[in-house]
Amino acid sequence: MMKPKFLIKNKFQKRDQLYEDILTSDILSDISLKLTGSKEYTCEFDNSDYNKGRLAILTHQDKVFYISFSEENIEGRNSSFQSFSTALTKYILEENPNKEICFYFLPNITGSFETPYFLFNYRLMKTAGVNFLNSDKYIKNRIIPFASPEDIILHKDKIRAGNTGNSSTYITRSSDNKLQIFGKTYGASKYETTNLCLALSEISEDQIELYEIEEGGLTKLPKASKEAIGSLGIIEIHTSNRTIEKNNFTENNSLRSAEYVYNLLKKLGDKKCAFCDCAIPQIIQGAHIWPVAQIKKENHLTMDEKLSMAIDGDNGLWLCQNHHKLFDTDILIVTSNLSIMYKKDVDESLHEFIKSTSTNKKVEESLANDRFMFYLKKRNTKLSEQNYQEI
Numbered sequence: 001m002m003k004p005k006f007l008i009k010n011k012f013q014k015r016d017q018l019y020e021d022i023l024t025s026d027i028l029s030d031i032s033l034k035l036t037g038s039k040e041y042t043c044e045f046d047n048s049d050y051n052k053g054r055l056a057i058l059t060h061q062d063k064v065f066y067i068s069f070s071e072e073n074i075e076g077r078n079s080s081f082q083s084f085s086t087a088l089t090k091y092i093l094e095e096n097p098n099k100e101i102c103f104y105f106l107p108n109i110t111g112s113f114e115t116p117y118f119l120f121n122y123r124l125m126k127t128a129g130v131n132f133l134n135s136d137k138y139i140k141n142r143i144i145p146f147a148s149p150e151d152i153i154l155h156k157d158k159i160r161a162g163n164t165g166n167s168s169t170y171i172t173r174s175s176d177n178k179l180q181i182f183g184k185t186y187g188a189s190k191y192e193t194t195n196l197c198l199a200l201s202e203i204s205e206d207q208i209e210l211y212e213i214e215e216g217g218l219t220k221l222p223k224a225s226k227e228a229i230g231s232l233g234i235i236e237i238h239t240s241n242r243t244i245e246k247n248n249f250t251e252n253n254s255l256r257s258a259e260y261v262y263n264l265l266k267k268l269g270d271k272k273c274a275f276c277d278c279a280i281p282q283i284i285q286g287a288h289i290w291p292v293a294q295i296k297k298e299n300h301l302t303m304d305e306k307l308s309m310a311i312d313g314d315n316g317l318w319l320c321q322n323h324h325k326l327f328d329t330d331i332l333i334v335t336s337n338l339s340i341m342y343k344k345d346v347d348e349s350l351h352e353f354i355k356s357t358s359t360n361k362k363v364e365e366s367l368a369n370d371r372f373m374f375y376l377k378k379r380n381t382k383l384s385e386q387n388y389q390e391i
Contacts, residue, residue, distance in 0.1 A: 004036045004060040006043040022072070022106065023056070031067060031104060034133050036060045054083040055090070066091040067102045067133075074111025074118075081121055085191040088128060088198060089228035102131045105138045114139065120159050121192070124152070127199035149179055149204050152196070157270060169193045170265040171200075173281040179208045182262040186215035194225040201232045208235045211258040214242065242307070249307045255292045263313030268367070273320040275332065275340055276359045280320075287319040287327055289334075290375040314371035322357065333388055334376060338363045341388035358391045 006028055032041040035058060058065040068087035084103065091101040103125060105113075112118070119139075126132065127145040135143055146152045153171045160168050169192050170182045179200060183193030197210055210229065212220055220226065220239055229235050240258035249255055264286045265271075271284035278284065288310070295306050309315060319327055326332040331343050332354070339362050342354045368376075 002061075004032045004038055004041045004058055006032075006041055007057040007059070008043065008045045009055040009057060023069075027104070027107070028056075031056075031102075031133060032058065035065050035100075035102070055087045062096075062098055064094060064096050064099045065102055066094070066099070067104055070103070070105045070109055070113065071111075072106050072109060074109065074113040081191040081195065084125065085194045085225065088125075088130075089194065089222075089224045092198070092228040092231060093224070100131055101129060102133050103135075104133045105135060109138060116159050119143075120155055121195060123155070124195045124199040127152075127202055128195065129202065146199065146203060149200055149206075152200065152203075153270075156196075160269075168266070169196055170262060171196065172261075172265065172271055174209070175282055175285075177206060177282055179204055179206055180261075181208065181210045182213055182258060182265060183210060183221070184215045185212050185218040185221050189215065190218075190221055190225070193221060194229065197229045197235055198232070201229075201234050204234065210235050210237045211262070212237065212239045213259060213262045214240065245311060246303065246307055249292070249296075249310055250303065252292075255288075255310050257311050260311040260313075260316070261286055263311060264316050264318065267313035268316075268318055271318050273323055274317040274360065274363055274367075275319060275323040275327075276357055278320045283321050284318050285321060285324045286316050287324045289315050289317065289372070290378040291328075294378070309375075312371065312375075314369060315375045317363070317367075326354070330383060332358065333380065333383060333385070334363050335385050335388070336373075336376070336380070338365060338368055339390065341385070341390055344387055344389050355391050361391055 008023060028041055028043065029039040033039045038060075041058075054069040054071075056067040056069070058067060066087050068084040088101055091099060122132070122135070122139070122143045123146055126143050132139075132143055146155070149171070156169075156171060169184060169189055172180050172182075174180050181193065181196055181200070183196070184190060185193070193210070193212075197208070200208055221229075226237060230237060238258065245257055245259055248257065270279065271281040272279040273284060290309065292310050295301075295309050298306065301309075317327075323332065326342075327334075331346060333341055333343075335341055340358060340360060342351075342358070346354070
């Protein structure tokens with residue numbers, strides 16, 4: 001019987017260390033034993049794909065195992081999940097149906113590899129079908145897959161709340177109940193975007209839309225990642241960049257902008273109506289404070305300046321469908337002191353409905369930075385607060 005055969009796809013180089021110093025015979029024997037039942041193996045090295053990450057491919061009989069490895073010293077989010085994302089996409093594109101994707105923690109691992117962010121990503125990996133070969137030695141609690149898209153969204157929000165300084169990938173639902181992923185295309189975020197897509201595809205029964213959000217001059221995810229995501233058949237990929245946004249802005253007085261939604265998610269968090277706290281994402285919309293049609297009439301501004309204001313996260317609120325319409329028609333307004341008021345001349349029979357559904361009396365003060373107040377002042381220029389009364 002032929003021995004299991006490793007193909008090491010990278011130098012595994014770190015400073016002056018090569019793969020022989022990192023992937024020792026003990027490690028390869030351990031992996032082979034865990035996956036094939038045999039400690040004996042053969043090994044070949046392929047150093048032609050340096051950018052393919054830390055990847056070993058083990059073949060045994062007719063089965064192919066893709067093995068990704070941790071770093072020895074965890075120094076940051078970016079490099080830690082780069083190799084895994086590469087391994088996972090290669091695994092998905094592997095035509096042999098008899099395959100498995102695995103992850104192996106290298107001995108004597110150091111650094112912050114059990115932070116909430118890392119644990120969240122381990123669970124994403126598990127959800128995507130990863131076999132953790134030795135996590136019981138390094139991770140205190142068992143790594144369990146997510147049960148539903150909402151489970152992922154909930155835990156993603158918890159991670160974001162604990163670290164607001166980093167760019168992030170956001171997940172929400174559209175009005176037609178599609179899962180929407182607003183993914184950055186640069187740095188650690190692009191690997192997070194890829195892993196989220198692949199995990200969600202395993203547990204979602206609904207169509208998924210991925211919006212690539214430009215960052216760092218990059219408008220698209222890595223080619224291999226897009227191919228892997230596209231091959232799943234459940235995810236529709238949309239590219240969003242300033243050229244596309246500008247064309248849309250030029251042609252329309254309203255703005256269906258992926259970047260605007262991303263910026264609102266980044267500033268406001270999950271979809272929740274500012275006027276009533278409704279948190280059903282399917283009926284929550286991004287409402288411009290200074291409307292797009294008004295911005296476009298500002299002749300002293302360049303088109304690029306107008307577009308920047310139209311997609312600015314400070315120029316918006318999450319509102320449910322009812323309150324969005326009431327806001328757009330100026331039946332409801334937000335005053336200079338952030339009070340929510342309604343128009344006095346509205347039919348008296350509607351007063352009680354407006355009061356009962358508008359449970360918030362003011363917009364949260366934490367939203368009212370200088371840009372927000374600038375847009376609010378522009379919106380209210382032609383309105384008189386004397387024509388409105390408190391809810």
